[in-house]
Amino acid sequence: MSYQNPLLICVVGPTAIGKTKLSLIIAETFSSEILSADSRQFFKEMTIGTAIPSAEELAVVRHHFIQNRSIFEDYSVGDFEKDAIELLDELFVKHKIIVMVGGSGLYVDAVTKGLDKIPEVPSDIREILNSQYESFGIGPLQKELESVDPVYFSKVDIQNHHRLIRALEIYRGTGKPFSHFLNNTSEERNFHTLFIGLTADREIIYDHINRRVDLMVEAGLVEEARKLLGHKDLNALQTVGYRELFQYFEGDTTLEEAISEIKKNTRRFAKRQITWFKKNEAIHWFDYTTDPTEITRFIKTKNAH
Numbered sequence: 673m674s675y676q677n678p679l680l681i682c683v684v685g686p687t688a689i690g691k692t693k694l695s696l697i698i699a700e701t702f703s704s705e706i707l708s709a710d711s712r713q714f715f716k717e718m719t720i721g722t723a724i725p726s727a728e729e730l731a732v733v734r735h736h737f738i739q740n741r742s743i744f745e746d747y748s749v750g751d752f753e754k755d756a757i758e759l760l761d762e763l764f765v766k767h768k769i770i771v772m773v774g775g776s777g778l779y780v781d782a783v784t785k786g787l788d789k790i791p792e793v794p795s796d797i798r799e800i801l802n803s804q805y806e807s808f809g810i811g812p813l814q815k816e817l818e819s820v821d822p823v824y825f826s827k828v829d830i831q832n833h834h835r836l837i838r839a840l841e842i843y844r845g846t847g848k849p850f851s852h853f854l855n856n857t858s859e860e861r862n863f864h865t866l867f868i869g870l871t872a873d874r875e876i877i878y879d880h881i882n883r884r885v886d887l888m889v890e891a892g893l894v895e896e897a898r899k900l901l902g903h904k905d906l907n908a909l910q911t912v913g914y915r916e917l918f919q920y921f922e923g924d925t926t927l928e929e930a931i932s933e934i935k936k937n938t939r940r941f942a943k944r945q946i947t948w949f950k951k952n953e954a955i956h957w958f959d960y961t962t963d964p965t966e967i968t969r970f971i972k973t974k975n976a977h
Contacts, residue, residue: 678764678863679975682709682780683773684949685870686942688880689960692725694870695773697964698971699733702769707756708737709774709783712911714752715743717900720893721913723884743900743908750790753782757861764863769975777827777948778854786859793845801837801844816840821849827948829941832910866974867955868967874943876960881938888913889931897921912937 681702683695699706708714712722716739724730724738736759741747756772760783763770774780781787805813813836818825820843828835839850872880897917900909904918913934920930949955956974958967 677768678760679769680760680784680863680865681769681771681971682784682865682867683771683870684777684780684867684955685775685960686877686945686949687775687938688723688884688942689870689872689877691773691775691870692729694868694964694967695771696725696729696732698868698968699771701968702767702771702971704767704769704771705734705736705763707759707770707772707783708735709752709756709772709776709779711749711752711774711776711779713738713774714741714747715739715908716741717743718896718908718911718914720888720891720896721911723888743903743906746907749778749782750787752779753787756783760863770863775945777945781854784861784865786861788853790842790850790853791846793841797841797844798837801840805833805837810836813837813840817843821851823851824849824854827851827944829910829912829944831915831937834907834910865954866971867952868971869949869955869957870960871957872960874946877942877946878939881942882935885913885931885935885938893917894927912941 681698681704683691683698685691695706698704710722712718713724714737715722719739725735730738737752737756760770772780772783801813810831810833813833814825814830817828817830817836817839821839824839828839830836842848842850842853893913894917897914898921900914901918901921903909904914909915909918916925916930916933916937919925919933920927925933956970
């Protein structure tokens with residue numbers, strides 16, 4: 673029999689701030705399981721560059737949506753919403769509390785609030801946009817999106833041409849910005865959600881990011897990316913940490929410059945994450961140095977009400 677008031681605890685915040693460690697402690701405390709809402713960690717071919725939990729961390733608590741897909745599969749935020757809700761229905765039969773952790777704000781929102789259904793548009797619109805990208809590069813796409821949909825432009829990875837083309841094809845096909853179709857309404861969920869956010873001064877976050885990138889390089893990120901070079905146009909690989917190294921492999925930059933770009937673009941990504949999550953007034957923020965037992969006590973207090 674399922675619990676009457678199941679609770680989903682969402683641990684959110686910018687990259688490299690300590691979400692994985694905290695989620696493990698929370699999940700252990702409440703004898704729970706963990707769902708990853710990090711869209712980069714779905715793919716089994718990408719290990720080092722996506723900072724998946726270590727084998728030791730994965731062994732502590734059962735995880736879901738970690739390296740469960742291939743880069744050769746199309747997997748959208750809508751697919752994740754459907755899969756995650758189905759899984760939660762199953763898990764809440766056994767557990768009163770489930771933990772979800774990740775820095776992909778759109779994916780967190782998809783599970784907790786739902787996404788408006790994005791309309792179908794004629795396929796020739798995408799073909800035209802792809803042709804424009806091939807002829808003129810990413811700059812015109814960025815300028816158009818900034819002009820027609822500044823809300824989505826402020827959130828999206830503007831170096832990911834797949835995302836830009838997706839947003840622009842919806843705008844051209846409907847006359848409405850892509851952001852109009854995201855999170856306009858909240859879906860009814862059969863669970864409650866408690867948001868726990870980790871925060872730190874921006875300089876601290878940036879320092880953590882720089883050190884994490886150095887550790888990734890030491891762990892073999894360059895070699896991992898080199899094996900994926902032949903598939904660099906796949907949507908899953910339009911991501912920080914791989915894109916910059918592909919440019920290095922193709923002779924457009926030095927390795928030192930590529931690593932510097934990874935750090936810079938990851939810092940930009942963190943800034944967008946902070947902007948996204950700060951708009952969610954339901955998040956209870958804690959400094960990243962807060963004793964985890966204080967946070968678990970807070971959860972128990974909130975869950976008792």
